[in-house]
Amino acid sequence: MAAAPAYTELAPHMAALRTFLQAQVAAFEPELHPMVTEALAHPGKLLRPTLLFSAAHRGGAPSPEVVRGAAVVELVHLATLVHDDVLDGADTRHGATTANRTHGAHAAILFGDALFAHALVLAAELPTPDLCRMVARAAREVCSGEVCQTFSRGQVGLSMADYERHIRLKTAELFAAACRSGAFLAGRPTAEIDACETFGMRLGVAYQIYDDLVDILQTSEKAGKTLGTDVASGKLTLPLILERERSGEDAVRRVLGGADPRTAIAAATWTACFDRLDAEITASDAALSPLGKDPAVGLLSRLSAFLRAAALEARQRAPR
Numbered sequence: 001m002a003a004a005p006a007y008t009e010l011a012p013h014m015a016a017l018r019t020f021l022q023a024q025v026a027a028f029e030p031e032l033h034p035m036v037t038e039a040l041a042h043p044g045k046l047l048r049p050t051l052l053f054s055a056a057h058r059g060g061a062p063s064p065e066v067v068r069g070a071a072v073v074e075l076v077h078l079a080t081l082v083h084d085d086v087l088d089g090a091d092t093r094h095g096a097t098t099a100n101r102t103h104g105a106h107a108a109i110l111f112g113d114a115l116f117a118h119a120l121v122l123a124a125e126l127p128t129p130d131l132c133r134m135v136a137r138a139a140r141e142v143c144s145g146e147v148c149q150t151f152s153r154g155q156v157g158l159s160m161a162d163y164e165r166h167i168r169l170k171t172a173e174l175f176a177a178a179c180r181s182g183a184f185l186a187g188r189p190t191a192e193i194d195a196c197e198t199f200g201m202r203l204g205v206a207y208q209i210y211d212d213l214v215d216i217l218q219t220s221e222k223a224g225k226t227l228g229t230d231v232a233s234g235k236l237t238l239p240l241i242l243e244r245e246r247s248g249e250d251a252v253r254r255v256l257g258g259a260d261p262r263t264a265i266a267a268a269t270w271t272a273c274f275d276r277l278d279a280e281i282t283a284s285d286a287a288l289s290p291l292g293k294d295p296a297v298g299l300l301s302r303l304s305a306f307l308r309a310a311a312l313e314a315r316q317r318a319p320r
Contacts, residue, residue, distance in 0.1 A: 009299065013053040013062045013070070014046065020071050027118060035099055035111050039078050042094040047207075047303065048073045048178040054299035055182030055196040066185050068122055069131055073178045075119035076139050080146070080174075082112035087150065088229035131181050138177035145169025154234035154256070156249045160241055164205070167212075172204025179300070191290045196300070198287040203304055206280035210311055212237035213273055216261050217317045231261055238276065243269045262319060270318035274311060281308050 007014075025036045049070035056066045084090070085098040086105045092098060099108040116139055123132035149166045152158050179200030183193040215230045216239060230237050234256055236244075243265045244252045255261045284304050291297050 007050065007054075007299065007302070009057065009295075010050065010053050013057075013067070014049070016062055016067045017046075017049055017070050017074070020067050021074065024071070024075075024118065024122075027121075028114065032111065032114060035103060035107075036115075038096070038099065038102070039082070039115070042096040043074070043078075044094045046074065048077050048174060050303065051175060051178040051200055051203075051300070052182035052185075054303070055179045055188075055200075055296055056186040057182075057296050057299055058186055059295065063185070065126055066182065068126060069181045069185050070178075072119045072123045072131070072135050073138075073174065073181065075115050075122070076135060076142070077174060079112045079115035079119065079139075080142050080170075082108050082115065083143075083146065086112075087146065088233060090229060130184060134177050134181050134184070138174045141169045141173040142171075145171075145173070149235060152236070155236065156244070156252045156256070158236040158241065160245075163236065163238065163241055167205055167208040168201070171208035171211075172201045175204030175207065176200035183296075192294070195287055195290040196296070199284050199300055199304075202280055202284035202287055203307065206277055206284060206304075206307060206311075209238055209273070209277045209280065210307060210314065213239065213277070213311075213318075214314050216265075217314055231255060238273050239265050239269060242272050265319070267319045270315075274315045274318065277311050278308070281311070 021040050025033055025040070028036050052070045052073055053062065053066065056062070056069075062070075081093060082099050085093055085100040086108050089100070090098055091101040099111055103111070119139070120132065120136060123135045126132065145166050145168070148162075149170060152162065152166070176197045177200070180193055180197040183196040188196070212230060215237070229235075231240075236252065239261065240252050240255060243255075246266060246269055251264065255264050281304050285301055288297050288300060
């Protein structure tokens with residue numbers, strides 16, 4: 001995916017976030033400093049902090065609480081990536097070598113645990129326990145989603161309902177928590193907080209569908225991370241589930257057995273996948289209607305537009 005959209009309105013927020021995160025290195029034991037520094041040096045697109053800052057934005061500089069909240073959701077996300085790379089045996093992430101490759105699986109798993117724990121420490125230091133509760137719940141759901149997906153590997157008959165539940169847990173819950181946290185820290189009314197949360201949930205589902213599609217369609221060099229891990233590890237994602245519904249379980253078995261999914265999956269299935277992705281993005285935008293013309297709408301909608309553009313680019317690489 002291309003670089004995330006530039007937000008001049010959020011430049012002070014991102015600068016404050018980088019400063020805050022760098023200051024967290026010292027909170028860890030000296031042996032972990034290189035690992036924390038490496039993780040922070042290649043943060044990716046910072047989508048979750050951007051969601052939180054956007055939902056909180058009402059003009060002006062960010063409050064210390066908002067910056068801390070953004071750091072919390074980013075550390076939770078980084079922890080999930082460290083664990084994902086161990087589960088998938090991935091060597092690269094954001095164009096850099098993973099902790100799994102550099103330090104080994106045992107150290108990487110424990111490092112991910114340390115990141116999770118530190119995120120909760122930071123959340124607990126806020127004046128209200130509400131953010132800690134939101135983030136702790138999201139962290140639980142993300143980890144639960146990964147466990148569920150791990151248990152489902154190789155299950156040719158995985159249902160669409162279970163796939164949808166897995167991607168909601170492993171990705172969309174943290175998107176939703178970022179949006180809800182930002183709206184909450186900004187003091188928005190309940191209806192607006194709920195609307196931001198729904199936006200994040202639908203956008204998170206769309207983002208995971210997109211990620212599942214490009215895991216097959218894109219090259220690792222372009223993506224900046226190890227791809228092809230879903231099929232290699234026996235995960236059934238949307239293309240395989242829809243292809244099974246179209247032509248039966250043997251098609252899935254062929255792909256899991258080594259057939260190239262880019263050619264084994266029919267063009268009509270790829271079209272259906274991207275249509276589903278587009279519908280989720282549209283639903284995320286519709287969720288923001290309770291905010292009216294609030295400045296947050298423009299910022300959040302820029303992220304859905306960014307994902308829509310990336311999806312269009314990926315669609316053009318799909319078999320026709």
